[in-house]
Amino acid sequence: MNAQVETFEFQAEVRQLLQLVIHSIYSNKDAFLRELVSNASDALDKLRLAAFRDKDLAVETEDLHIAVDADADARTLTVRDNGIGMSRDEVVQLIGTIAKSGTAEFLKQLKETKDAAGAQELIGQFGVGFYASFMVADRVTLVTRRAGEDTGTKWESGGAGTYTVESVPDAPQGTSVTLHLKPADAEEQTADYTSPWKIREIIKRYSDFITWPIRMAKPASGDDAATEVETVNSMKALWARPKEETTEAELTEFYKHIAHDWAEPLETIRLRAEGTFEYQALLFIPSHAPLDLFMRDGKRGIQLYVKRVFIMDDCESLIPEYLRFVKGVVDAQDLSLNVSRETLQQDRQIQLIRKRLVKKVLSTIKELQSSAAEGSAEKYAKFWGEFGKAVKEGLIADPDNREAILEICSFESTADPEKQTTLREYVERMKEGQQDIYYMTGDSRTVIENSPHLEAFQAKGYEVLVLTDPIDEMWVDAVTGFDGKQLKSIAKGEVDLPSDSDADREEQAKDFAGLLGWMTEKLGESVKEVRLSSRLTTSPACVVGDTHDLAPNLEKMYRAMGHEVPKVKRILELNPTHPLVTGLRKAHDERPEEPGLAETAELLLGMAVLAEGGDLADPAKFIRVLADRLERTL
Incomplete structure (x- = not known):
C-alpha cells in the first residue's frame, strides 16, 4: 500500500x-x-x-x-x-x-x-x-x-x-x-x-x-x-485538596489549563458540600473576557466530573448563560457516569448545585465590590468592565437572583462622569423627597447628556443613571425597582418635579389649550398627543413615550432582528416658556388659518426627534420645509 x-x-x-x-x-x-x-x-x-x-x-x-x-x-x-x-x-x-x-x-x-x-x-x-x-x-x-x-x-x-x-x-x-x-x-x-x-x-x-x-x-x-x-506528576486533583495544601501558583496553572488562557484568574472560588449529596467545586473568574463572549456559538459552562472521572466539558446545566465566563470544575459523588446533557437538565442534584454555584459567584463579586481590602476595588472595576454587559442579562433571565444581581451592578450617572455608581450609592445620595431612581437609555453618554429630557433634572440637581448598553433597554422593563424605590425613565410618562405652583400650571394649561388641541390634530399621524412639559428648561420641545411604551432603541433593535413591531406613536411635549413655543401660541391665537403654522409644528416635531437621536419619518421633507423657512428670513 x-x-x-x-x-x-x-x-x-x-x-x-x-x-x-x-x-x-x-x-x-x-x-x-x-x-x-x-x-x-x-x-x-x-x-x-x-x-x-x-x-x-x-x-x-x-x-x-x-x-x-x-x-x-x-x-x-x-x-x-x-x-x-x-x-x-x-x-x-x-x-x-x-x-x-x-x-x-x-x-x-x-x-x-x-x-x-x-x-x-x-x-x-x-x-x-x-x-x-x-x-x-x-x-x-x-x-x-x-x-x-x-x-x-x-x-x-x-x-x-x-x-x-x-x-x-x-x-x-x-x-x-x-x-x-x-x-x-x-x-x-x-x-x-x-x-x-x-x-x-x-x-x-x-x-x-x-x-x-x-x-x-x-x-x-x-x-x-x-x-x-x-510517573512524574502527582495527579492530585486540586479541587479535592484542602485549601492549605494548595498554592496560588498551582491554582493559577490549573486555571490556565482548563480555561486555555494565559492570564492569571481574577478570583478563585471554592465550594464543598457534604451531607445528602456531596460535591466539590473549584471555580475561577477570568481577568478578561474571551473574544467569543457574545458570539452565538461561544463556549460556556463548567467541566463536570463524577468521582474524579471526567464526564463533559462546558456543562451548560451547571451555570446560567449570563455567568458563562466562569470557568472551573465540579466533581459530584452520586451522579451516573453515563449521564447525558439531556438528563442533566432534569437532574435534581445538578439543579441544586447550580443554584449554590450562582449564589456563591454573585456573593464573591459582591465581596469584591464592597471590600475595603487592598486591590479589591480595582478587581471589581476590572470585572465589571469585562463582564458587566453579560451579568446584566441575568436581570431578565434570572428573576430569583435579581436583587443580588442589582446589588453588584454599576452604572454611569450624571453625578460624576469619571466614576460609576451602584444603585445602593445612588439611593444614599437621593434628594430629600425624591421617590424614584431616575434613568435614561441612549446610544451614548454624549447623546444622553445633550438630550432635552435631561434639562430640568440637571437644573434641579437630580442624579440620572446613564444607560448606554443595548441590554439596558431590555432589563429596565423587567426590573420594577430597587430597595423600595421605583426605576423611572425620564423619557417616559409624566415628570413630577418640584416646580411651578399648581395655579401657574392651570393658568398655562388654559393659555395653551387651543394650540395643543390644534397641534394634536395636525400631527395626529405622527404623535398620539401634544402637551406641555415640566422637564424642559432651554429646548422648545421633546418627544416622550407613555410609561409602558416600547423604547425607540428597543423598537429598532427588534426590527433589525426581523421581528414585526407595531409603530409606537410618541407624545410631543412643548416648553411653555420657550420663545418659539410662545410665539407659535400667539400666532395661532391671532392667525389660526395661516399656512406657515403647520410647517412650524412639523419643524418642532422634527427637531424634537433629532434632539433625542431618533430617525425622521421623512428627512427630505423636513429639509425642504426648513430650507423654505430659512429662505423667508433672509
Missing part, C-alpha cells in the same frame, strides 16, 4: 500566527511543553467520555496515559498519548487552519497588542497553543489515529508556508507529537529540552495536577541498568 502524501499551504492567518508565535509572543519558551501536555490530557478525557457513551467503540482504555520521551543524540522530544486521536480531515482542519469564528478579529487584536503577556492571553483564548512548538523546533511531526478507525495520519511541517499529510497504516491509537529541536547553540534556544531534569521541572511546575499519569524514562543508575519508567 502506497501512502498518499499531500502537500498543503497553511492558511494565510496561520502563517501570520506562526511568525508571531516564533518571534514575538512568548516570554517563556517552556510553555510549549505545557501546551502539548494539556492537549494530550484533553484527548484522554475525550476518549474516556466516548467509551462511556458508546459501549461498542473499539478502543483501549485500560492504561490511559501521557508519555514524554527525549533523545539527546537525535535532538528530539516526543509527547505521546493514547487518547481519542484525530482523523485525517480533523488534522487538516484543526492544524492547518484556524477554523474558529472571529479569526480576522483575533489577528487584528494580536497585532495591536504591544506586550507579550497580552498576546499570550489572545493565543490562549483561541486554543492554538500547538503552534508554540515551533519556538523550539525547526520541524514538527505528528502521528495520530482516531479511536475506532483503522488508518492513521502523519502531519509534518517546518513551520514555514506548507505542511504535508499522509496516511499511515500502523499508527497506534492516540497522538504523538515529535519536535525536532533547534540546535543547542541556536540564538533562540534558551534551554536544553532533551535534558530529563529540565523536562521534569517543567512538568512539575505546569502540569502536576493533570489527572492522567505523565510518564518518563527514569535516569539509569549504570551502563547496564534496564530502563525504568516513572
Whole structure:
C-alpha cells in the first residue's frame, strides 16, 4: 500500500500566527511543553467520555496515559498519548487552519497588542497553543489515529508556508507529537529540552495536577541498568485538596489549563458540600473576557466530573448563560457516569448545585465590590468592565437572583462622569423627597447628556443613571425597582418635579389649550398627543413615550432582528416658556388659518426627534420645509 502524501499551504492567518508565535509572543519558551501536555490530557478525557457513551467503540482504555520521551543524540522530544486521536480531515482542519469564528478579529487584536503577556492571553483564548512548538523546533511531526478507525495520519511541517499529510497504516491509537529541536547553540534556544531534569521541572511546575499519569524514562543508575519508567506528576486533583495544601501558583496553572488562557484568574472560588449529596467545586473568574463572549456559538459552562472521572466539558446545566465566563470544575459523588446533557437538565442534584454555584459567584463579586481590602476595588472595576454587559442579562433571565444581581451592578450617572455608581450609592445620595431612581437609555453618554429630557433634572440637581448598553433597554422593563424605590425613565410618562405652583400650571394649561388641541390634530399621524412639559428648561420641545411604551432603541433593535413591531406613536411635549413655543401660541391665537403654522409644528416635531437621536419619518421633507423657512428670513 502506497501512502498518499499531500502537500498543503497553511492558511494565510496561520502563517501570520506562526511568525508571531516564533518571534514575538512568548516570554517563556517552556510553555510549549505545557501546551502539548494539556492537549494530550484533553484527548484522554475525550476518549474516556466516548467509551462511556458508546459501549461498542473499539478502543483501549485500560492504561490511559501521557508519555514524554527525549533523545539527546537525535535532538528530539516526543509527547505521546493514547487518547481519542484525530482523523485525517480533523488534522487538516484543526492544524492547518484556524477554523474558529472571529479569526480576522483575533489577528487584528494580536497585532495591536504591544506586550507579550497580552498576546499570550489572545493565543490562549483561541486554543492554538500547538503552534508554540515551533519556538523550539525547526520541524514538527505528528502521528495520530482516531479511536475506532483503522488508518492513521502523519502531519509534518517546518513551520514555514506548507505542511504535508499522509496516511499511515500502523499508527497506534492516540497522538504523538515529535519536535525536532533547534540546535543547542541556536540564538533562540534558551534551554536544553532533551535534558530529563529540565523536562521534569517543567512538568512539575505546569502540569502536576493533570489527572492522567505523565510518564518518563527514569535516569539509569549504570551502563547496564534496564530502563525504568516513572510517573512524574502527582495527579492530585486540586479541587479535592484542602485549601492549605494548595498554592496560588498551582491554582493559577490549573486555571490556565482548563480555561486555555494565559492570564492569571481574577478570583478563585471554592465550594464543598457534604451531607445528602456531596460535591466539590473549584471555580475561577477570568481577568478578561474571551473574544467569543457574545458570539452565538461561544463556549460556556463548567467541566463536570463524577468521582474524579471526567464526564463533559462546558456543562451548560451547571451555570446560567449570563455567568458563562466562569470557568472551573465540579466533581459530584452520586451522579451516573453515563449521564447525558439531556438528563442533566432534569437532574435534581445538578439543579441544586447550580443554584449554590450562582449564589456563591454573585456573593464573591459582591465581596469584591464592597471590600475595603487592598486591590479589591480595582478587581471589581476590572470585572465589571469585562463582564458587566453579560451579568446584566441575568436581570431578565434570572428573576430569583435579581436583587443580588442589582446589588453588584454599576452604572454611569450624571453625578460624576469619571466614576460609576451602584444603585445602593445612588439611593444614599437621593434628594430629600425624591421617590424614584431616575434613568435614561441612549446610544451614548454624549447623546444622553445633550438630550432635552435631561434639562430640568440637571437644573434641579437630580442624579440620572446613564444607560448606554443595548441590554439596558431590555432589563429596565423587567426590573420594577430597587430597595423600595421605583426605576423611572425620564423619557417616559409624566415628570413630577418640584416646580411651578399648581395655579401657574392651570393658568398655562388654559393659555395653551387651543394650540395643543390644534397641534394634536395636525400631527395626529405622527404623535398620539401634544402637551406641555415640566422637564424642559432651554429646548422648545421633546418627544416622550407613555410609561409602558416600547423604547425607540428597543423598537429598532427588534426590527433589525426581523421581528414585526407595531409603530409606537410618541407624545410631543412643548416648553411653555420657550420663545418659539410662545410665539407659535400667539400666532395661532391671532392667525389660526395661516399656512406657515403647520410647517412650524412639523419643524418642532422634527427637531424634537433629532434632539433625542431618533430617525425622521421623512428627512427630505423636513429639509425642504426648513430650507423654505430659512429662505423667508433672509
